[in-house]
Amino acid sequence: MHAIGSAPDASDPGLAPGAKELRSALKEARNVAALTGAGISAESGVPTFRGAGGLWRNYSPEKLATLEAFEANPRLVWEWYDWLRGVMREAQPNPGHQALAELARRHAAPDGKGSFTLITQNIDGLDDRAGSKNIVKLHGDIWIMRCMGCHREERDERARLEVLPPRCKKCGALLRPGIVWFGEPLPADEWERGVEAAASADIFLVIGTSATVYPAAGLASIARQSGAKLAIVNKEPTPVDDIAEWVLQGPSGEVLPRLL
Ligand code: BV8
Ligand code: ZN
Numbered sequence: 001m002h003a004i005g006s007a008p009d010a011s012d013p014g015l016a017p018g019a020k021e022l023r024s025a026l027k028e029a030r031n032v033a034a035l036t037g038a039g040i041s042a043e044s045g046v047p048t049f050r051g052a053g054g055l056w057r058n059y060s061p062e063k064l065a066t067l068e069a070f071e072a073n074p075r076l077v078w079e080w081y082d083w084l085r086g087v088m089r090e091a092q093p094n095p096g097h098q099a100l101a102e103l104a105r106r107h108a109a110p111d112g113k114g115s116f117t118l119i120t121q122n123i124d125g126l127d128d129r130a131g132s133k134n135i136v137k138l139h140g141d142i143w144i145m146r147c148m149g150c151h152r153e154e155r156d157e158r159a160r161l162e163v164l165p166p167r168c169k170k171c172g173a174l175l176r177p178g179i180v181w182f183g184e185p186l187p188a189d190e191w192e193r194g195v196e197a198a199a200s201a202d203i204f205l206v207i208g209t210s211a212t213v214y215p216a217a218g219l220a221s222i223a224r225q226s227g228a229k230l231a232i233v234n235k236e237p238t239p240v241d242d243i244a245e246w247v248l249q250g251p252s253g254e255v256l257p258r259l260l
Helices: 019-028 067-072 074-090 095-107 188-199 218-225 252-259
Strands: 031-036 115-120 140-147 153-155 175-179 203-207 229-234 246-249
Touching: 019 203, 019 246, 019 252, 031 095, 031 188, 031 218, 067 074, 074 140, 095 115, 095 252, 115 188, 188 218, 203 218, 218 229, 229 252
Parallel strands: 031 115, 031 203, 203 229, 229 246
Antiparallel strands: 140 153, 140 175
């Protein structure tokens, strides 16, 4: 672990300690993967879960983001998601999302041997809008609607829905957001892709996540156990800092562009 407490870089004082070293390690690495959480979208104005402002009408998301809550009160849960969709529609990708899209472009090495996999816990779609490709969405996508009756899925990017709760125009059953609620399994194919990317990474970036939600947070240990060097980019300490090679404290919108 090099970064905690190391002196700022004299040649580039604006650089978080360790960023210079990580920047050159990223250039050398063949396979890079990044696990992102709500923190990377905070500078776009999307509230994080556990930070201030993460609560809404004195409900905590863990109480609203469950199938039980939805079945008990679909209208209330849809009021929460309709509000969140409005916030996410207004939000713009920030320099953190853009830096990851650029890192991926650089990593698609001409010899085709390099790889960059973006694995996100976020449901806001800001990485797609920043130009990132082949994103692993562990917790789904708020812009996908899924029918509770016929299970058909469709993309619906309207900022506000006219009728709450929305119903399937084919069978009339309730629509739910295409996201993973607490207590629900992650989509198997997305989880597999995440594990594969973590297990083959030379460098595994962990960005803007409190690393407290499983199994997503477990990808950091899978990467570490498979020989990856971990780099944490976060505003505050996380439970995976102690298995990391680099810990860069600061807002991801400022730290990530400095890694290019
Ligand atoms: C499952 C969609 C089983 C909904 C989400 C007890 C112990 C351990 C685990 C459990 C347990 N009890 C239950 C569990 C399992 C549970 C879990 O882990 N619970 C936690 C709370 C303890 N997990 C599940 O339920 C998962 N499913 O286990 O299924 C199963 C298996 C087979 C068959 C049946 C069942 C499902 C988890 C997915 C839940 N859905 N989201 C929605 O979004 O509304 S999770 C939710 O939390 C979001 O997706 C979010 O992404 C995720 C993690 O949060 P973070 O992204 O890390 O955000 P957070 O606010 O916590 O942190 C932000 C960080 O950024 C902070 O550190 C902050 O300092 C930093 N930051 C802020 N600003 C910035 C910044 N950093 C950099 N720059 C900045 N500017
Ligand atoms: Zn239907």
